[in-house]
Amino acid sequence: MTAFDTTVGGLATDVRLPAGDGPFPTVLIRTPYDRTRHRAEARGWARRGFAAVVQDVRGRFASPGEWHPYADEAADGAAAARWIRQQRWCDGRLVAAGASYAAHCALVLALEAPGDARADAVVAAVPALGPAETAREASGVERLFARAGWWAAHGDRRDSDESALDKALAADPGLLAHLPVTALPERLGRDLPSWTALWAHRERGRLAARAVDAEVPLLVVGGHHDHFADDTVALWHSWGGPSARLLLGPWRHGLVGTPGPDAGPAHRVDLGDLYVRWARRALAGALTSGRRGALALGGADVWLPAGTDGEPRTQRLRMVHGATFTADPDRPVRSDELTVPTDGPPDRCLLVTPPLPRPLDMVGPVGLRLRATAHTPSADWAARLVALTPEGTAEPLAVGVVRRAEAAGHQGRFRIGLGRLARRLRAGTRLRLEIAGHHFPAHARNPHTGDDPVTAHRLLASRREVDPAGVALTLHVLPSRPTPIDPAEEILR
Template sequence: MTARTHHVIAPDGVRLATDLCLPRSSGPHPAVVIRTPYGRTAHRAELHGWAARGFAAVAQDVRGRHGSEGEWHPYHNHEEEDGAATLSWVRGHTWSDGRVVAAGASYAAYCALVTALAHDGDGDGTPDAVIAAVPALGLAETAREATGPERLRARAGWWAAHGDRPDSDPEALETALARDPRLLEHLPVAGLGDRLERELPSWTRIWDDRRRGRLVLDGAAARLPLLAVGGIRDPFAEDTLALWRGWGGPSRLLLGPWGHRLTAGAAPAAPGRINLGALYVRWAKAALAGRLEHTRHGVIALGDSGRWYRAPGSDDGRSPETADALGRQVLTGAGRPGTDRTTPPPRTAQHAPGGGTAPGGIGDAESTRPTVWAFGTPTGLRLLHGADFTADPARPVRSDDLMIPVDGDRADRCVLLSPPLPRPLDLAGHAEARVRAVTDGPCADWAVRVTALDPSGRAEPLAFGIVRRTDPPDETADITVPLGTLGRRLDAGTRLRVEIAGHHFPAHARNPHTGENPVTATRLAPSRRTVLTGGGALVLPVTARRHYVEPVPEICR
């Protein structure tokens, strides 16, 4: 099996460099198509893997990248038309049996999805199934958190490496930081593109697009099968979950203990590990043969333990509407039902190890219940220091440093700590923090970082969330900070440390506290904060029973 390069002609005549690897057996064959900005040649081993399992495997450089002609404009390119032309090209050959899976990771997942959703399932340019791994769903989704703050470090790294150029330089930002270690501190953020020693005209445009959720909304009308693959440590994990939950056709979710650098390469077949390449092939064959149940199933890994739970929001005998409502329900605070007016009062409550109560009725009701660690209580999270602190953008709390101040002098964050866990806990599902606080500025970011401290004191990140608020100055506000979806086992003796801060830099741009746009602001001001521990809480999804599932059969049924 040898990958040979061809050129697909786009509707406007642009030639798209395309590698094709065919099985040794005679055809026709089903096909898998990967359209990527990261270099088609990087997929040679993957193409060979698909071909060895009976698929005609195609990898293509998107327009304006590597071997393809045209201009590269991320998320404003011709991905829909070019994708449709490529699928039509595949189906026009005798080696194709007409069945096509569109697949990809990150931006390549976006390419697969827009091709699938562009033509309402009609015509030769639409795939029969989609595999979307760690999907980067659009400019708005990748540039900002759903709660507002700008993702500075990741966007600067991606745009420096891939933006406005036909090739890639993965070390571009690191090289620039070596020359200027304070590069990301320069203001305005909109001017960062001018400091990378090459033209980057699209940098300012990425902050203008605020249209979130288009692909999730379009996916509700889809009828073809979807496999959404994400990682607990992936910053886009919640987008992966939203895509899976909202998809109209048979949808499957695999949420593993990974970050964004997820590949389809075959990991060693060992206990607790999944061979993603083999899983993709098995799922694709089931999807193309019409053997998938027309339901929503998903699994979530319990860290690196090798255990998997059914993901909250999976169909489990309830109506899809009920399951979806439970999967999206917002948790109430510790003993303060009704604080969030969109949330009905809890129907059941479970005693929590943190001294609060655990409202029931979210996610997989049989196995997972939100459990509350109340702020300011001896058995919950006691205050260490920083009930009053200053969020100063000139010396922000850093995202790349888990060390915290040892005393309360010039406190830059509020810090709380739990007692050691009396028993191991499994966490699988949505987490959040409830913060009651006061600020003196017109606009404030509230960043909450949860760290697990093992019995030896070793710190490991557990959860993080950040929201932007425009509450009236000097008035108490009740703030909900989503902490994402967790999949983790905590050993007995583990302590939970919670930090509440005003910045998370350089992962996120600094809020200037002046009310100005953080992307264009050139003036910074400190902000005084007060955290009122009464009524605050950390809410974690503790599994009440160990209802483990086998991930591969669950995904492929």
């Protein structure tokens, strides 16, 4: 194996070549998270016959220039791809690969680069599709905690400090509650000019729209517990290339390194080996056409074919309390706590199901229809579905948040999407549904004044009313126990 460092377009680049004379197919990883952290991954590709090129994106770590997230990756990636194809050790075939922001870099190389620079296949794991997709839910509600953590760690700096937000919260536990949200850099003691600019991005779907015209194979990997799970599935659905493969497991953003509580032994996939095997078949044109893949059934140690959905079922719920409640931004329902307060005025509407008489396999989208009233001109409605196990523990299942602007006191009928579930619940489990006005600090607090939540200086309490007869929770339930599949066979088919 041969290894050397170089610069491509002025950007710091590591190259790992397999043993032998070559030429070789090549994998390109462009990352803002320090190329040196990918050396073991690059060696893995090289041991399996691929040249591996890993590059620090512009303005990060050893690469000069200014760091402007999402701005320069198409042009810089194209320059790297052209350089690779000019090298004697490259056989002309190129795979773009990456996770999170690096997945964005890989996707723009497959979807936006000119023909002479375009990748021949793409591996995108937990893809951060763009600034608008990462900053906001599809409904427009701001993802405060995740974005504050990322910007504190990586924004407007050459290096990274993964613990920056944790340290700041330890010094000031109320850090994210201070107003306005745009003043967070001052409280962090950091110059973060791109923080305010982030919230100006509202247009979603640029890469997803381009994916319809994709011309290369895709392998997209995600986790049920990752906040980009919906984008991951949507990318797979929209991909127009010759083949699209989806692997969706019971994992968080760190994939198999950070499994969810419902992961089992069968869900421990060797992703590196799978990526290499898929890339070989993709470059050889040996994959069958169309969309295929594997979906983990959490809590069951089972994989299902991607695209599996159960039959829709409206779940019966009993109102416990909070048909009338107050959404107070000074005492918001917290996203990081599952304990429901029993003293004082209700801060949420609470409904529960009877214990399940038998195990239940929920596979597919979760939706909630509401008939409800807010006595303020702007209101967020957050719905959280929780499993209460027979042992008495609470496990979060799904969350959805929508923002509505209408006349104060007007009763509206609307729907909240809570994403997708792929989870087996044991007999005796109860479902708890919480309907609240906030989900903080995961999401920014709506000030209820009609002002922008990221620039607001003033917060008002919002009285809410939920019509118990107007609450309908729809789950997708498998009618019988599923037949397991081998995820690798589905990905490589």
